[in-house]
Amino acid sequence: MMIKRILQPEIEKRLFKGKALLILxxxxxxxxxxxxxxxxxxxxxxxxxxxxxxxxxxxxxTATKLKAIIGSKTILFLEEAQRIPNVGLT
Structure with a gap:
């Protein structure tokens, strides 16, 4: 049984607002x-x-490679991002 998290509706409300969402x-x-x-x-x-x-x-x-990786997806879920060197610049 999945526990409904209080934050879930808040996260869903903030999707597609042009910002990254960080969950810590x-x-x-x-x-x-x-x-x-x-x-x-x-x-x-x-x-x-x-x-x-x-x-x-x-x-x-590069930006070209990123576009090829992401394709037409509008959401990227990047887990353990802190392990990627210079991830903030990418």
Missing amino acids: GPRQAGKSTLVEAVLEAREHLYLNGDDADTREILANT
Whole structure:
């Protein structure tokens, strides 16, 4: 049984406002589960910074490569972003 999070409606309300949404919290607090619940009915791209290939691609990329990776998706879920060098610049 999934626990309905109080933050879920707030996150859904803030989607597509032209800003990045950052979800911070301690390990094992349910951050990924919350985001997965928000995105389950929406087309999105999921990338994980724990994956070495993802880190390499996103740490050393260009705007053209990013567009090719993201394609027509309007939502990017980037988990463990802090593991990607210069992710803020990318």
